[in-house]
Amino acid sequence: xxxxxxxxxxxxxxxxxxxxxxxxxxxxxxxxxxxxxxxxxxxxxxxxxxxxxxxxxxxxxxxxxxxxxxxxxxxxxxxxxxxxxxxxxxxxxxxxxxxxxxxxxxxxxxxxxxxxxxxxxxxxxx
Numbered sequence: 001x002x003x004x005x006x007x008x009x010x011x012x013x014x015x016x017x018x019x020x021x022x023x024x025x026x027x028x029x030x031x032x033x034x035x036x037x038x039x040x041x042x043x044x045x046x047x048x049x050x051x052x053x054x055x056x057x058x059x060x061x062x063x064x065x066x067x068x069x070x071x072x073x074x075x076x077x078x079x080x081x082x083x084x085x086x087x088x089x090x091x092x093x094x095x096x097x098x099x100x101x102x103x104x105x106x107x108x109x110x111x112x113x114x115x116x117x118x119x120x121x122x123x124x125x126x
Contacts (some may be wrong), residue, residue, distance in 0.1 A: 009045045010038035011077055024051050033089040033112040034082050036119050041077045041095075057113060057120040072097050080107070087114040090125065 008019035022028040023039035030036040043051040
């Protein structure tokens, strides 16, 4: 599934090996909110549910049985803005998905918090 990927699915324009690979499958941890969201998007597209769980705040994680990685077929993501402090950060993204052969866009504000020194996805402020 991951073999054969050249450019990173996160939309950075970088090669996968130079971008999100070490986060999604290499055990590295993102140091900033934008990288966290980009690497989580890549993990969603590649079906790497372990990384999604590992970067989701335990307080709001719904459980493996309730996280359906195939529920929505996301295709692209664009980071619009990142704002906030060091411990509570909001990342505004626009994500594209395809349903019934039609492109759809959704804007989301994603709350990222620091837990034990690590940035983690808390929830979507929709």
